[in-house]
Amino acid sequence: xxxxxxxxxxxxxxxxxxxxxxxxxxxxxxxxxxxxxxxxxxxxxxxxxxxxxxxxxxxxxxxxxxxxxxxxxxxxxxxxxxxxxxxxxxxxxxxxxxxxxxxxxxxxxxxxxxxxxxxxxxxxxxxxxxxxxxxxxxxxxxxxxxxxxxxxxxxxxxxxxxxxxxxxxxxxxxxxxxxxxxxxxxxxxxxxxxxxxxxxxxxxxxxxxxxxxxxxxxxxxxxxxxxxxxxxxxxxxxxxxxxxxxxxxxxxxxxxxxxxxxxxxxxxxxxxxxxxxxxxxxxxxxxx
Amino acid sequence: xxxxxxxxxxxxxxxxxxxxxxxxxxxxxxxxxxxxxxxxxxxxxxxxxxxxxxxxxxxxxxxxxxxxxxxxxxxxxxxxxxxxxxxxxxxxxxxxxxxxxxxxxxxxxxxxxxxxxxxxxxxxxxxxxxxxxxxxxxxxxxxxxxxxxxxxxxxxxxxxxxxxxxxxxxxxxxxxxxxxxxxxxxxxxxxxxxxxxxxxxxxxxxxxxxxxxxxxxxxxxxxxxxxxxxxxxxxxxxxxxxxxxxxxxxxxxxxxxxxxxxxxxxxxxxxxxxxxxxxxxxxxxxxx
Numbered sequence: 001x002x003x004x005x006x007x008x009x010x011x012x013x014x015x016x017x018x019x020x021x022x023x024x025x026x027x028x029x030x031x032x033x034x035x036x037x038x039x040x041x042x043x044x045x046x047x048x049x050x051x052x053x054x055x056x057x058x059x060x061x062x063x064x065x066x067x068x069x070x071x072x073x074x075x076x077x078x079x080x081x082x083x084x085x086x087x088x089x090x091x092x093x094x095x096x097x098x099x100x101x102x103x104x105x106x107x108x109x110x111x112x113x114x115x116x117x118x119x120x121x122x123x124x125x126x127x128x129x130x131x132x133x134x135x136x137x138x139x140x141x142x143x144x145x146x147x148x149x150x151x152x153x154x155x156x157x158x159x160x161x162x163x164x165x166x167x168x169x170x171x172x173x174x175x176x177x178x179x180x181x182x183x184x185x186x187x188x189x190x191x192x193x194x195x196x197x198x199x200x201x202x203x204x205x206x207x208x209x210x211x212x213x214x215x216x217x218x219x220x221x222x223x224x225x226x227x228x229x230x231x232x233x234x235x236x237x238x239x240x241x242x243x244x245x246x247x248x249x250x251x252x253x254x255x256x257x258x259x260x261x262x263x264x265x266x267x268x269x270x271x272x273x274x275x276x277x278x279x280x281x282x283x284x285x286x287x288x
Numbered sequence: 289x290x291x292x293x294x295x296x297x298x299x300x301x302x303x304x305x306x307x308x309x310x311x312x313x314x315x316x317x318x319x320x321x322x323x324x325x326x327x328x329x330x331x332x333x334x335x336x337x338x339x340x341x342x343x344x345x346x347x348x349x350x351x352x353x354x355x356x357x358x359x360x361x362x363x364x365x366x367x368x369x370x371x372x373x374x375x376x377x378x379x380x381x382x383x384x385x386x387x388x389x390x391x392x393x394x395x396x397x398x399x400x401x402x403x404x405x406x407x408x409x410x411x412x413x414x415x416x417x418x419x420x421x422x423x424x425x426x427x428x429x430x431x432x433x434x435x436x437x438x439x440x441x442x443x444x445x446x447x448x449x450x451x452x453x454x455x456x457x458x459x460x461x462x463x464x465x466x467x468x469x470x471x472x473x474x475x476x477x478x479x480x481x482x483x484x485x486x487x488x489x490x491x492x493x494x495x496x497x498x499x500x501x502x503x504x505x506x507x508x509x510x511x512x513x514x515x516x517x518x519x520x521x522x523x524x525x526x527x528x529x530x531x532x533x534x535x536x537x538x539x540x541x542x543x544x545x546x547x548x549x550x551x552x553x554x555x556x557x558x559x560x561x562x563x564x565x566x567x568x569x570x571x572x573x574x575x576x
Contacts, residue, residue, distance in 0.1 A: 007515045029299050073554075123503045135542040143501055185489055186502040190509045192545060193481055198564035200541040201473055211571040213431055214474040215411045217515075221478045227505075229561035240549045247546045251539060253488040257480060258535045261528045266361075266521050273517035274484035280513045283499040 002027040002163065004157055006063035008056055008190055010034045010043040012125060015134030018048050020167035023136045033059035043131045047226045056087045065163060066092040072234035075102050078094035079109025091156040093120045093163075097183060097231075099147040099176035101238035115153040118160040119176060120146045121183070122169060127226040140168035147176040184242035189250060192243065194225040231273060290315040290451065295346055296366055298322045298331040299412060301366040301383045302357035304424030306336050308455035311424045321347035331419045345373045354380040360522035363390050367397025374404060379444040381408045381451075385519075386469060387435045387464035389526035404439040406448040407464060408434045409471070410457060410518060417498035417516040426457035472530035476539060479520055480531065544569040 005021065010032045023215040032040045032049035033056050051061040056078060060066050066085065066185035068078055068197065077098060086092060092114065096102040099119050105129035107113050123143040144164040148157045161171045174182075199208055214222075236243055260268040293309065295302040298320045309315035320328045320337035321344050330339035334464060344366060351374070356366055363384060374380060380402065384390040388416040395401050405565050412430040414421065431569040436445045449459045457530050462470075489498055502510075548556040 116324065116487065123501050126504065142503065145501070182494060182498055182501050185492060185494075185498050186506050190485065191504055193485065193542070194509060195561045196542045196545050196562040197478065197481065197538060198568050199560050200538050202504045202563060202567045203541075204473060206470060206473075207567075210470055210473050211319075211413050211567070213433070214571065215430065215471050217512040218474050218478055220511045222568050223508045224505045225564045227561075229558050230566055232561050233558040236549050236557050237552055237554055240552070244546060244549055247417065247542065248547075250488050251487060251542065254481070254484045254539065257484050258532060260538075261524050261532055261535075264525055264528070266525055269524050270517050270521040271552060272487050273483045273515075273520050275490060276483040277515065277517055279495075279499070280486050280489045280510050281501065
């Protein structure tokens, strides 16, 4: 059980974790922290946090668990502000979508990696953002990946794992670089493609008409293009190498498909489409 | 009101139209036709059609409306079979996702374009296929595009329009080539991207792991990759030129985004993502 959870960044992820832990009766008090007092006030009114402080040092005082749930670009300043101010018995974790960059930010911000810092990433979210969109079931049966490194204490890792399990998640551990490759494939590349497609279409002359004839498939396909632009800018900057590799690989595959269209090669088209359908149907059967 | 509707191709689209017209009490009898008697028997058992004939000539006898709802590659043989056998007072329409190619197939199949033939395309569907997936509300408030040409009788166009409106759809008319460009952008390109992405990921070494960490965003993004491979092969062959133009345009835009990632150009990334999000949010607000 957590006595005092401090959530830095009062948005969809931090808010949903606070709600989940309250629902599970796993947490006695939640203190919020953000640069934006209006978000914090809203979080109090929604019953997501008990109180708040806009100063990270004050906010973490007396906490035994600290969750840093800010955009990747804001991680290092937060870590720097907390340098020398982490309570001795606190574990600290984050929710960043790219792990190597957060670990580097922690190393720079804290001067050296604290043993209490457990890099983490819940594989959950919606295209919504903000605490108003938070809900207790967001992590139910979803995966959380922890990427502890050499310096990370096993006790801190165990406490962070227990917290996510209390929120209903399934926790795995892996190497940070491997996490970054897997996420580039399953999340970062699809987001880049969705943003690129919608942006591409808005620059066609028939824009209004085009969106008028976009049906349900298009709506689902582009849902992730409604995600937060700043968050995704930061992810692209933080995990650029892995994302570029995935874009290159995808572009090559797309060109092969274009060649098949150009050559009226129905056999190749059908084989690729059937293989993709089979993989997705199998995946959906397995995971939903 | 339609006295006898003949549906050639007893799948999701044909079945859903039959259900919708029955619900609206707009159709007295529905005759099915398909190469596969099992599908037809299932359609009878589901109450979607009243009776069937596997011979198109027999099936259309006495019909005042004929709907051809077969994959694009099967259109020309159907039209050829019906040559000289269309009832004098029947209107005939299709549901193909590419219009120039269907018009050409009709010209070849019938010898010349019948005045009664009204090329059409309901912008509706799901990633499912088959008559078992059909439902009466599929076309409710969805767009149907008719692309009548010089030879098409205005009376036939009016009857086909009235039929789709009875099924709950909003009917527009446009030039076939323009239809093909708009659909390449809003439907064909997204499907190609979704198929290409899933296929690309299945060829990564970490395939099983990758699908394990794919979350809700990925599921929505790739839903259309569960669509029928034969139908999409045919669409890529039938509307290849417009699709290739869209792939080229998209690939260029994707490379620009990749360049921004490579150059750590956060400003460009955020601007593109914000523009895409704004366009999609506006579109969703407007159309859902």
